[in-house]
Amino acid sequence: MLFENNTTTQEAICDIPEPLWTNTWHPISHKVCDIIVNNTCDRLGLKINKRIYSASKYGKNVCCMLSIGNSNEVNPALFWRNSINKTFSFSLAIGTFTSMCSNGMIFGGKVQFQEFRRHTKKLDEMQLTDIVHKGIGTTLKRLDDVLHWHLSMEKIYLGGYAKSKELAYDAIFEGIISKLRIPEFNSLLYDENHVYDPYTLFGFHGACTQLYRDIRMGSRYAEMQKKLYNFVNNRFGDRLYRV
Numbered sequence: 232m233l234f235e236n237n238t239t240t241q242e243a244i245c246d247i248p249e250p251l252w253t254n255t256w257h258p259i260s261h262k263v264c265d266i267i268v269n270n271t272c273d274r275l276g277l278k279i280n281k282r283i284y285s286a287s288k289y290g291k292n293v294c295c296m297l298s299i300g301n302s303n304e305v306n307p308a309l310f311w312r313n314s315i316n317k318t319f320s321f322s323l324a325i326g327t328f329t330s331m332c333s334n335g336m337i338f339g340g341k342v343q344f345q346e347f348r349r350h351t352k353k354l355d356e357m358q359l360t361d362i363v364h365k366g367i368g369t370t371l372k373r374l375d376d377v378l379h380w381h382l383s384m385e386k387i388y389l390g391g392y393a394k395s396k397e398l399a400y401d402a403i404f405e406g407i408i409s410k411l412r413i414p415e416f417n418s419l420l421y422d423e424n425h426v427y428d429p430y431t432l433f434g435f436h437g438a439c440t441q442l443y444r445d446i447r448m449g450s451r452y453a454e455m456q457k458k459l460y461n462f463v464n465n466r467f468g469d470r471l472y473r474v
Contacts, residue, residue, distance in 0.1 A: 238285045241265065247290040250315055257354050258315045261293045267356070268311050271363050272297065275371065280306065281328070291316040298328040299374065305381055307374040309367065321359065325370040327381040376472070383472040384433035384463070395420075395429045398466075402439065407455075407462050412442050432467060 249260035272279055281298035292314045300306035308328035313321050389395045399416070402408045408416050419438040420429045426441075428434035436459065443455050464471065 237287065238283060239290075241282065241284055244284050244286055244290065244293050244295075247286075247293075247315070256317070259313065259321065259354060259356065259359055260315065261290075261313050263356055264293075264311065264313045264321060264359070265295065267360050267363050268295070268297070268309075268367075271360070271367055272299075272309070274364075275367060277309075277367075277371075287318075292318050296328060300378075305378065307378045309370065321354075321362075323363065323366045323370065325374055325377055327378055379472040381433075381436075383470075384436055384467075385431060387432040387467055387470055389430055389432060389435065392429065395435065398435060402435075402462060405458070405462060407439060407459055408442065416442060432463065436463060
């Protein structure tokens with residue numbers, strides 16, 4: 232979901248200069264976006280325990296994850312992204328952040344970006360502040376639901392190794408797991424030094440989600456997360472927390 236292998240610092244993204252405005256295009260700098268989002272979280276009383284920034288090669292596109300809460304394992308999270316080369320609109324999303332000591336981090340849950348305003352619509356800082364405040368205020372109502380949905384997968388056991396593999400075969404057939412990524416998926420879930428529990432839905436979901444880490448934060452990532460979300464709900468919806 233972040234730009235793979237391009238994590239960076241808050242200082243670095245804030246040093247990226249903002250392009251000049253034109254009559255039809257009003258780019259907002261990453262620094263301004265970061266200040267507005269963080270100030271809004273402060274005003275709403277959100278405790279941010281972790282920030283992760285990543286950027287495209289030349290810093291024109293930036294993605295940020297803000298983990299909210301104090302759990303050592305899974306926390307609700309806010310995501311924002313910004314582009315100063317017209318790649319995508321400024322956007323906000325909610326999801327879950329999972330910290331794994333062995334592999335850094337993955338992102339899971341139901342993540343869908345809401346694009347609030349295109350920079351071509353003569354966006355200014357005052358408008359962006361209002362958009363972010365309303366956007367975060369709206370998503371706050373869903374953060375707990377998303378977290379409970381994610382955690383409810385921990386209680387769903389797949390019924391043994393054979394059943395777990397059967398679910399994986401279905402996921403491959405339905406395009407949830409790319410055939411090219413099967414070796415990586417197996418190493419995450421089934422190899423001797425596997426990262427995730429192969430016997431729980433939580434482990435299966437975590438392994439699938441990690442395969443998506445190198446998908447840039449955009450429509451393709453949202454598409455794959457939506458497919459995975461529907462795949463899981465179609466099979467286990469009656470046992471999962473209702474979002």
